[in-house]
Amino acid sequence: MAETREELASRYISNTEQFEALFNYATIGIVVTNHEGKIINFNKFAEHQFGYSKEELIGETVDTLLPQAVQARHVKYREQYYQSPEVREMGHGRDLFALNKSGNTFPVEVSLSHYSINGETFVIAFVIDITVRKKQEGVVLEQKQELEMVTTEIKKMNSELEQTVGDRTKMLREALVELERSKEELNEAFETEKELSELKSRFVTMASHEFRTPLSTILTSAYLLDKYNELSPDPKIDKHIQRIKGAVSGMKGILEDFLSLGKLEEGHVQTNIKMVTRAIIDSLFKNLMQEMDALLKNGQHIVYTNSVVTIVCLDTNLVTNILINLISNAIKFSPENGIIRVTSFVDDNHFIITVQDNGIGISEEDQQHLFERFFRAKNAVNIQGTGLGLHIVTKYLELMNGRIEMTSKLDEGSTFTIYIPQPIAAAQKDL
Numbered sequence: 001m002a003e004t005r006e007e008l009a010s011r012y013i014s015n016t017e018q019f020e021a022l023f024n025y026a027t028i029g030i031v032v033t034n035h036e037g038k039i040i041n042f043n044k045f046a047e048h049q050f051g052y053s054k055e056e057l058i059g060e061t062v063d064t065l066l067p068q069a070v071q072a073r074h075v076k077y078r079e080q081y082y083q084s085p086e087v088r089e090m091g092h093g094r095d096l097f098a099l100n101k102s103g104n105t106f107p108v109e110v111s112l113s114h115y116s117i118n119g120e121t122f123v124i125a126f127v128i129d130i131t132v133r134k135k136q137e138g139v140v141l142e143q144k145q146e147l148e149m150v151t152t153e154i155k156k157m158n159s160e161l162e163q164t165v166g167d168r169t170k171m172l173r174e175a176l177v178e179l180e181r182s183k184e185e186l187n188e189a190f191e192t193e194k195e196l197s198e199l200k201s202r203f204v205t206m207a208s209h210e211f212r213t214p215l216s217t218i219l220t221s222a223y224l225l226d227k228y229n230e231l232s233p234d235p236k237i238d239k240h241i242q243r244i245k246g247a248v249s250g251m252k253g254i255l256e257d258f259l260s261l262g263k264l265e266e267g268h269v270q271t272n273i274k275m276v277t278r279a280i281i282d283s284l285f286k287n288l289m290q291e292m293d294a295l296l297k298n299g300q301h302i303v304y305t306n307s308v309v310t311i312v313c314l315d316t317n318l319v320t321n322i323l324i325n326l327i328s329n330a331i332k333f334s335p336e337n338g339i340i341r342v343t344s345f346v347d348d349n350h351f352i353i354t355v356q357d358n359g360i361g362i363s364e365e366d367q368q369h370l371f372e373r374f375f376r377a378k379n380a381v382n383i384q385g386t387g388l389g390l391h392i393v394t395k396y397l398e399l400m401n402g403r404i405e406m407t408s409k410l411d412e413g414s415t416f417t418i419y420i421p422q423p424i425a426a427a428q429k430d431l
């Protein structure tokens, strides 16, 4: 039969063994001291915490369990506590440390209580080892500090970034304004340059035109003087007449170039593309060769091969002018006894003419600028010319949608090739 509540109470509550067990198996350190602060009891858990056996500590003051630095202060505290004992936490917000037998300190949490027997007061200290908790707190604190550092760093970087972005934006804006201003300046300069260039070319065209008549007069007079000189020849007079004639025809050539360019730039040159037969091309070349004959140096000769068999489309005037420029260059820039080869043929889409010489050639550097106005290669400065011929050639070719290519090697020779597109050939191909 089950025991009654009273029976249980009388069997266990007043049983000292029960209290002994409670004291010894508590999972908290318990240290009991008397009014002198001497340890009178010490449970098993406290033995484990401090490394002392109960026997070793009984009769020792509780200060033994505290770090040296706080022992003196603690004597005062405990005496005060005995004056007015109460149940409370120890330390009040301070970190408390205890000292074990091996001389190592460890963090603790202590709460105090007291009781009296026969008029004598005893103090109980409940001790919890908080090493693990403190360690965790330390880790958390470290992590918090790290986090704070990272946050501060990020904030700093952020504000630096904002500053940089601000600065860059400002710079960019300024650059844009500057760019806009330069653009306007450039436009103005370009307009001025354009007007000036138009003015110049109009002036050159006009001047060239106006020079033609007096030059013709000079030339006619030179021919007349030549005739009169024939009656009683004087070599000195003859020499000067020949000089006048040479200089005048050189100047006429330059004026022709200026006039052609002027007309081209003003859009006054009209194209007249016609279908021509091989025979027409042959006669065009024959006339050209005769004209060029007068320019040939000693021993120079032109070899012409025409492989055209079909009808081709071209502007005969423009092609004649182009060839005059190319062949006169070949003559001018190659030595006596040189052969100048001219060929004409048709491929699928083009009428092609090549002019090849074995003259002074053109350096790679100079080749880049060859078709620019007034450009003359370094090795040509002592040879007469204005540097307009090839530029005019490109303009003529543009009118026929054609193009020019050139290969050259210094001191070996040059080959100029022109391509004139053939609508008929293309159309035939399409059929």
Ligand SMILES: Nc1ncnc2c1ncn2[C@@H]1O[C@H](COP(=O)(O)OP(=O)(O)OP(=O)(O)O)[C@@H](O)[C@H]1O
Pocket: 257, 325, 329, 330, 333, 334, 357, 359, 360, 361, 362, 370, 375, 376, 377, 378, 379, 380, 384, 385, 386, 387, 388, 389, 390, 391, 413, 414
């Ligand atoms: N067949 C060539 N061999 C070597 N150099 C050439 C040849 N053709 C042209 N050049 C170079 O190209 C430059 C430009 O040729 P371009 O015909 O435009 O001018 P130019 O003959 O000097 O003068 P212009 O033709 O106006 O009388 C020449 O000054 C010369 O340096």
Ligand SMILES: [Mg+2]
Pocket: 325, 328, 329, 385, 388, 389, 390
């Ligand atoms: Mg030339």
